[in-house]
Amino acid sequence: MTQSISKKRSDYRAPEYLIDTINLFVRLHPTETSVVSELNIRLNTSVERHDADLCLDGQDLQLKAVLLNGERVDSYVQNQNQLIIPYESIKDLKEFTLSISNTINPQDNGSLEGLYLSNNAYCTQCEAEGFRKITYFLDRPDVLSVYTVKIEADKQQFPHVLSNGNLIEDTTNERGLRCVTWHDPFPKPCYLFALVAGDFDKLSDSFTTSSGREVALELFVDKGKREQGHHALSSLKKAMKWDEETFGLEYDLDIYMVVAVDFFNMGAMENKGLNVFNSKYVLADANTATDDDFFNIESIIGHEYFHNWTGNRVTCRDWFQLSLKEGLTVFRDQKFSADMFSELATRINQVKVMREHQFAEDAGPMSHPIRPDEVIEMNNFYTVTVYDKGAEVIRMLHTLLGESGFRAGMDLYFERHDGQAVTCDDFVNAMQDANDADLNHFKLWYSQSGTPEVTVEKIPKTEHEPMRLQFSQTTSPTSDQVNKQALYLPIKLECIEYNGSSVALDLQQGTFVLDTETASLDVHANDCVPVLLSDFSAPVKVHYDYSLEELLLILQHAQSDYSRWDASQSIYQRLITQHYESMTSQKNKDVVQASRIDNDVIEILQKVFVELEHEPELLSELLTVPSTESLMQGLSDVDPLLLVAAKKNVIGELSRALSSYLITRYQALTKLDKDYVYNKESANHRRLSNAMLYLLASNDTEEVQAMIQDRYRRADNMTDLLGALKAAQQSSLSLFEDLMQKFEESYQDNAVVMDKWFSLHATTSYSDILERLTLLASHRQFNMKNPNKVRSLVGSFAFYNTAGFHAKDGSGYRFLADYLINLDAINPQVAARLVTPLIQRNGYNQHCNDLMKKQLERIMANKTLSNDLFEKVSKSLLSDAD
Secondary structure (H helix, E strand, O other): OOOOOOEEHHHOOOOOEEEEEEEEEEEOOOOOEEEEEEEEEEEOOOOOOOOOOEEEEOOOOEEEEEEEOOEEOOOOEEOOOEEEEOHHHHOOOOEEEEEEEEEEOHHHOOOOOEEEEEOOEEEEEOOOOOHHHOOOEOOOOOOOEEEEEEEEEOOOOOOEEEEOOEEEEEEEOOOOOEEEEEEEEEEEOHHHOOEEEEOOEEEEEEEEOOOOOEEEEEEEEOOOOHHHHHHHHHHHHHHHHHHHHHHOOOOOOOEEEEEEEOOOOOOEEOOOOEEEEEHHHOOOOOOOOOHHHHHHHHHHHHHHHHOOOEOOOEEEOOHHHHHHHHHHHHHHHHHHHHHHOOHHHHHHHHHHHHHHHHHHHHHOOOOOOOOOOEEOOHHHHOOHHHHHHHHHHHHHHHHHHHHHHHHHHHHHHHHHHOOOEEOHHHHHHHHHHHHOOOOOOOOHHHHOOOOOEEEEEEEOOOOOOOEEEEEEEEOOOOOOOOOOOOOOEEEEEEEEOOOOOEEOOOOHHHEEEEOOOEEEEEEOOOOOEEEEOHHHOOOOEEEOOOOHHHHHHHHHHOOOHHHHHHHHHHHHHHHHHHHHHHHHHOOOOOOOOOOOOOHHHHHHHHHHHHHOOOOHHHHHHHOOOOOHHHHHOOOOOEOHHHHHHHHHHHHHHHHHHHHHHHHHHHHHHHOOOOOOOOOHHHHHHHHHHHHHHHHHHOOOOHHHHHHHHHHHHHOOOHHHHHHHHHHHHHHOHHHHHHHHHHHHHHHOOOHHHHHHHHHHHHOOOOOOHHHHHHHHOOOOOOOOOOHHHHHHHHHHHHHHOHHHHOOOOOHHHHHHHHHHHHHHOOOHHHHHHHOHHHHOOOOEOHHHHHHHHHHHHHHHOOOOOOHHHHHHHHHHHHHHHO
């Protein structure tokens, strides 16, 4: 392993040289693709130093020739990762042309970065630093160039040859090879370069912009999958229209292309005019995709389109500013999804991501601010902190400035910075200046890591003083920062009297701003219950000593549906935590202890459920118990196996206590089933009936098993099929295996659907789970080189099979470590993402920690460890020494 060197944000220096245009010629070949780049380079006169060598980035390239203004250059220096043109060779040239010839091997490029060949198609992935695997270049986001790309390929094998921008030439040369030339008139960083060549099915459509321009829309999918692309294409048109109406942003090229590929490290990539997508987020029909898949496709199609302005037209100065484009664009896709489908479901989904994953990242060895200060491998900062917490920071700006104020800030941002590579400070400054607001304190969100914790105490009313809510905030030291400051926190809240009436509060938009360590709010009521952090208005944890009765009051009477859902989660968490603590205190922990829930609680829950029967969206959310990952956030020194058992016991007791209601209501719902259509009303109907069946499945009776079998047999869509399978997974392993065999027989030739099958197996509580995982890895649909397959099998096991992964003997940890050591040699980026459950050890008991650490040390001992995996593992081990 080469020595890993940290990169620091404070070390940023503007480039000494700029590349205004690049003419790229690519002759495709499986093992010896030829690349010739012609770079028009000039001195950057805005920097002080003008005696620097020209250092171009390159990796895994076979250099053939270097020409300077047409003359061969032999004075260059080539090392493992750079091509250096000495200053002496160019010191008298303010502008010059550098031509570089090299070859690459796409067929053996298992990292799926740069140009690679898979499933008989060529594809690129250049973000963050993949372009250097194609040719030598200034591979940094603040070098913007106009690209002209000529691609030569076999016209029979590759009828579709694509790149960024507009098609300007398509001919056949004297060798009978197809020559296609693309030109992108908008300067872009090299991470947005894209090339795709293959034999696809194509869907075509068009979109007329608000200014009357007609844009050609083209969607490319694997042969035979054409009909599964209509939802994605429809989603693209919705996104284009929404961005015009919401932010006044219009598309700028003559064509917009989307290509779906099976082998892809990410969900999708926003390359200018040519988005490359993981097939999982494009292909959909009733027989192969769930309602959640339809929702995610619309959201991600929108996300990548919205990048055209927030990321492409205005891009990042350096990779430490990644949240500039990603946090902002995630917020934009959330707003889009809320408008297209559901505000409540979109918000709850996002809060679950924060509570299950981002809070854990804040508490772990990879803790970092949304604008990090230091990194070894840039791919490791494509995180829930940069993306999802970054979006929450943007959302807080939206809350503070309001709809019109936020739009004014966006308008000024584009007016100032269109065509530039800028920083997070530039964005906040635009928001500040457009609204004549002081956001200097708010900027601390960009540089401070960790999850703030807000404690609220109710001070009773006295004869001379009104009732008061006393707020205090603190952020614990994190692995990357010790000293913390008070942040700017908008806390949305309401207050409810014990009779259910709402209390009037003197607050703008119902938001209390906590911008100091402590502050208070007067409440003019004799007594009341505060409903805190409505709509999750800030990415914080709130502590208030609610009684169970007060949480039930919020569940019944809160004005915000989000707050009612949040109260339900707190109720379930309270019940499970109490049972867990009871189990941990008993002497013989191997004896399963029954859960007991007070009849009063059951009665109120059922009363609320009955009242909400005509609000299926909210009711389905209230019937869903928090994940084990969410439950972990409120505990320390956790025995994960006991926590899983406690959760199972409580759900089982809820299921038994509510079974009569659930069965009656479920049967009534199934009588209303209609032919499949994806819209909000139908999706909510299916979600509610599946939520009820899943809860019933914990009460393992013959009647429930018959209902599950009937659900599977009658299902005319993937949502209900998966609903039945997940219920069977909870109810009866024999039934589950029988249905899974039928599912495999039906879908064994569909790669995307089989990912669901792998994931279900991987998350099942088999006693021999590791042997099954090994057997599944030999399945003909599994491929270790395919990230989707690895994530669906190994990732699902490590992240979501708590009982199997945290086996007492450490075998689950050892299985993951073994797999990652092998995977790291093929695809370091995916390996580094899958190591997360092993490095996020905070919160687990010492037994688990010791076993996890042992496996991390085994990984660390690997002499060929990639930078990707090295950074995460070393930081986790280093945290033990601090």
